[in-house]
Amino acid sequence: MLRGWWPTIQNSLLEKVSAKYGVNPTSLKLLGGFDQNVYECKAKGNNFILKILSGTKYDISSVKQELAWMNYLFEHGLNISLPVRSVKGKFIEEMKWESEYYIVVAFEKAHGSVLADLHLADLLTVKKWGEAMGRMHHVAKLYPTSRNSLVINKEWNNNSIFTEYPPIEKKVLDKWQTYIAELQLLDKDINSYGMIHNDFHHHNFHVHEGEIILFDFGDIEKSWFAYDIAISLYHAVQTIPSYEQIRRRDFTLRFYETFMSGYTNENLLDKYWLAKIPYFLDYRQIYSYVYTSKYMNIDHSNEKVNKVFKRMKYNIEHDIPFIDFNLHIG
Structure with a gap:
């Protein structure tokens, strides 16, 4: 298989991320992603998707660009999996963990499924x-x-x-x-x-x-x-x-x-x-x-x-x- 540069995300970091969104860390399920950093979170309402981005590869401005563009597309009639706010009402959460910097964003889990075949x-x-x-x-x-x-x-x-x-x-x-x-x-x-x-x-x-x-x-x-x-x-x-x-x-x-x-x-x-x-x-x-x-x-x-x-x-x-x-x- 292909192995990404991203190290295994530790449970203590997942606990910190989970707290930002008011969910139990045991509800997180690794979906994958290029860097093995995308999780599905089971919430009381609709499930949502969490992306934990390393500050060594991403910067806050690029994430802001992504959200701004998605909002623009949504305003112009495209069906978009929209961002989800954290407990503090933020669309983007920043945090430090063991001297590393991380950016966390969440999105609605899109209904339906991929085109498997x-x-x-x-x-x-x-x-x-x-x-x-x-x-x-x-x-x-x-x-x-x-x-x-x-x-x-x-x-x-x-x-x-x-x-x-x-x-x-x-x-x-x-x-x-x-x-x-x-x-x-x-x-x-x-x-x-x-x-x-x-x-x-x-x-x-x-x-x-x-x-x-x-x-x-x-x-x-x-x-x-x-x-x-x-x-x-x-x-x-x-x-x-x-x-x-x-x-x-x-x-x-x-x-x-x-x-x-x-x-x-x-x-x-x-x-x-x-x-x-x-x-x-x-x-x-x-x-x-x-x-x-x-x-x-x-x-x-x-x-x-x-x-x-x-x-x-x-x-x-x-x-x-x-x-x-x-x-x-x-």
């Missing part, structure tokens, strides 16, 4: 998924800069992986630096570039009574709308084994066509940017490889994980595209 998903659900993203991109163009200047300044290359590279293979590093240079040259007009979710895959929303409920906005940034589309497509396609080439191709085309039929109901992208989606799929692959190399330790004893990681490396080094067929952009 994506290849069996109702096409109408995939269409609504696309509509939700299209709506986000449309309202991103209207986001007032005076509302929260910190959000607007959160650019695509703010992450340290763009300046402090992990110890990766030279071929991969060279290609990573090439992507960075190429991306810096792309246009950033209001119709193609703005606030994106940046992690809108099928485990970051629930489906309830036919509706999409969004959550986990911790990775929001200002980037290209076409890249946000590519992220959803990338993780959807990954659910089909790469050795099932025909099935993977058929699924990809069906998913993309359905997703975009919903997206275009809410937002339109120039064909130039739609044609860039395969490029962004390849970029997502190398980004995932570099990000994982920097922030996680790969358990090479796990044959399945090791095989996937080696295949990613091979594809990157040999310029093998994530998909090798046309998406019928039109």
Whole structure:
């Protein structure tokens, strides 16, 4: 399995966090998260989700950005898992524990469930998924800069992986630096570039009574709308084994066509940017490889994980595209 950098959260810290929200620490259930820091809390009312963020990786301004953006999306008609206040009425709690600094936020537990079997998903659900993203991109163009200047300044290359590279293979590093240079040259007009979710895959929303409920906005940034589309497509396609080439191709085309039929109901992208989606799929692959190399330790004893990681490396080094067929952009 993949093992995150986050150490095991101690019971004494969980007790302190629980007190902030007036719940019993025994009611906390670890859900996971990239850093193994997301918990479900059983409360007398509705259950809610707790995220315990390390101050070594997050800062208070980025969390404020996340909540401000979520509130803006909610005001513009998107179904959002809303923040929950602590006992003291705060949306953000800060604390120190054993000389470490932590930020804690809580959110309503979204009704419904994730799309566990994506290849069996109702096409109408995939269409609504696309509509939700299209709506986000449309309202991103209207986001007032005076509302929260910190959000607007959160650019695509703010992450340290763009300046402090992990110890990766030279071929991969060279290609990573090439992507960075190429991306810096792309246009950033209001119709193609703005606030994106940046992690809108099928485990970051629930489906309830036919509706999409969004959550986990911790990775929001200002980037290209076409890249946000590519992220959803990338993780959807990954659910089909790469050795099932025909099935993977058929699924990809069906998913993309359905997703975009919903997206275009809410937002339109120039064909130039739609044609860039395969490029962004390849970029997502190398980004995932570099990000994982920097922030996680790969358990090479796990044959399945090791095989996937080696295949990613091979594809990157040999310029093998994530998909090798046309998406019928039109």
